[in-house]
Amino acid sequence: MLSEVTATRYVTPLREGGSLPGIVEADDLGTYVMKFTGAGQGRKTLIAEIICGELGRRLGLRVPELVTIQLDPVIGLAEPDEEVQDLLKASGGLNLGMDFLPGSLGFDPLAYEVDAAQAGKVVWFDALINNVDRSWRNPNMLIWHGDLWLIDHGATMIWQHNWAGAEASAAKPYDASDHALAPFGPDITSAAAELAPLVTEELLTEIAADVPGEWLVDEPGFATTDALRRAYVEALLPRAATIHTRITLDSPPKDRPSRAPGWLTGKDGAK
Structure with a gap:
């Protein structure tokens, strides 16, 4: 269960x-880095942050600690930015916090080398949760105390936005050609062999239970919050067993910003 604190x-x-x-x-x-229920992306972004962030942590990946944060909107009365004031006013109650990593740096493939094993685990994990937001344009990774940390998992599990098509959506492949760690020759086969057996029904059920019930209410097609929690489990569980066979790593885009080594099409860099 996530800890609860008050801002x-x-x-x-x-x-x-x-x-x-x-x-x-x-x-x-x-x-903490706080993400708000009143933001335009809505509560499903926060649900994804919890389920995917906690799953990554349980799989041994470095994800900053997550907490839920109680917010009294009065805290923003002295904030001079009107946009921030409006956001705080719209987000009273329970929100999400991610442990702030002071002094961390954004991931740069030219400055930080990732071995094939670690790259494979991150790519496999992102394929499992269908993360579309870990490209070289926006890696959503930090370097802190010399280690690679994963952040920002709100743009994942796209099937939660259309539960009627969730089964078909979760069965789709994952194109990792644009992934920020694709240049490092990710060992996806070894990653799948190690991580897939860890993604059990029990683990996913436990993680889904961490999502606050108030973020799950009134979802069309679900009579109870428990039924909705179950839907997240049923989408991720079969995907974990087979997604490694549906990950593609094609040639890198020509407009990528670096020539980091390890592309499958040329280990000394794309030509």
């Missing part, structure tokens, strides 16, 4: 994110 101070917005996340301090003396 005590809104520090600053992070303009890099489309949902306008912000750095907040909380009553546990922690500092």
Whole structure:
């Protein structure tokens, strides 16, 4: 179960994110990157953050600790930015927080080398959750204390936006050609052999239980929040067993910004 804290101070917005996340301090003396229920992307983004972030952590990948954060909108009264004020006013109650990693740097394939085993695990994981937001344009990875950390899993599990077609959507392949770690020759076969057996029904059920019930209510087609939690389990479980056979790694795009080694089409860089 995720820890719950209460926001005590809104520090600053992070303009890099489309949902306008912000750095907040909380009553546990922690500092968090907070994502808001009142943001335009809606609560499903936060559901994806929890399910995918916690799944990544259970699989041994580095994901900053997640918490739920109680927000009193009065905290934003002194905020001079009207857009931030509106967001805080619309997000009273329970929101999501990700542990802030001070001094972390954005992943740069020219400055940080990833071995094939680690690259394979990240690519396999992203294929499992259908992450469309880990490209070289926007890697959503940080380097902190010399280690690779994964962040921002809101743009995953696209099937949750159309549950009627979820089974067909979850059965689709995953094109990793544009993945930020594709240049490092990811060992997907070994990653699947190691990680797929860990994705059990019990594990997924436990992770789905971490999602606050208030974020699951009133979903069309589901009579109860438990039924909706079950739908997340049923989408991910069969995908874990077979997705490695449906990952494609074709030639890199010609407009990619680096010539990092390891492309399957040329280990010394694309020509």
